[in-house]
Amino acid sequence: DAKTTQPPSMDCAEGRAANLPCNHSTISGNEYVYWYRQIHSQGPQYIIHGLKNNETNEMASLIITEDRKSSTLILPHATLRDTAVYYCIVKQNTGNQFYFGTGTSLTVIP
Amino acid sequence: GAVVSQHPSRVICKSGTSVKIECRSLDFQATTMFWYRQFPKKSLMLMATSNEGSKATYEQGVEKDKFLINHASLTLSTLTVTSAHPEDSSFYICSAIGAGNEQFFGPGTRLTVL
Numbered sequence: 096d097a098k099t100t101q102p103p104s105m106d107c108a109e110g111r112a113a114n115l116p117c118n119h120s121t122i123s124g125n126e127y128v129y130w131y132r133q134i135h136s137q138g139p140q141y142i143i144h145g146l147k148n149n150e151t152n153e154m155a156s157l158i159i160t161e162d163r164k165s166s167t168l169i170l171p172h173a174t175l176r177d178t179a180v181y182y183c184i185v186k187q188n189t190g191n192q193f194y195f196g197t198g199t200s201l202t203v204i205p
Numbered sequence: 206g207a208v209v210s211q212h213p214s215r216v217i218c219k220s221g222t223s224v225k226i227e228c229r230s231l232d233f234q235a236t237t238m239f240w241y242r243q244f245p246k247k248s249l250m251l252m253a254t255s256n257e258g259s260k261a262t263y264e265q266g267v268e269k270d271k272f273l274i275n276h277a278s279l280t281l282s283t284l285t286v287t288s289a290h291p292e293d294s295s296f297y298i299c300s301a302i303g304a305g306n307e308q309f310f311g312p313g314t315r316l317t318v319l
Contacts, residue, residue, distance in 0.1 A: 104303040138310035
């Protein structure tokens with residue numbers, strides 16, 4: 096079962112930062128938080144993942160709270176091509192399976 | 206990043222026929238692949254874990270005789286939907302585990318059963 100909850104939808108103005116929250120209050124000590132996104136009718140695309148520390152790559156930043164019960168994905172300068180469904184996934188440490196939650200549908204508005 | 210392909214990208218078949226979907230890891234070897242299905246406006250649902258050289262592990266509620274999985278090589282897993290019915294119409298997506306433990310997804314296969 097998915098261990099995450101996300102708001103169903105969000106809007107963001109083009110060029111502004113998009114901050115997508117995720118709650119994972121039952122996360123275990125060595126379970127990672129992964130973020131993927133899915134553009135309509137395509138396979139999910141990897142964005143970023145982290146364990147405890149904040150992470151940044153060329154696509155986004157991931158901020159994980161100190162208690163690890165929630166995280167925020169930040170797209171620093173959203174573009175129209177960032178319109179997609181964003182999934183926050185807790186990867187359980189007993190295997191490599193991903194159990195997707197409902198995700199957040201992000202719409203970037205011109 | 207690593208590339209995973211699926212074939213076909215879309216297929217239309219008659220009710221009662223069987224359909225095979227291929228998932229390939231193009232530039233890496235994958236001992237483990239996964240199969241998902243996704244209904245319109247819904248999230249991905251994990252169907253099964255495909256293990257090279259051994260039987261697939263199915264998630265609860267997924268019929269193993271309905272959805273046959275074969276992982277005969279380190280770069281190929283196949284999903285066969287047997288005796289397909291309209292309710293099997295869905296978007297089927299595979300993924301593969303890369304060397305860094307990242308999961309790479311294929312582009313998906315749209316199955317429509319008439």
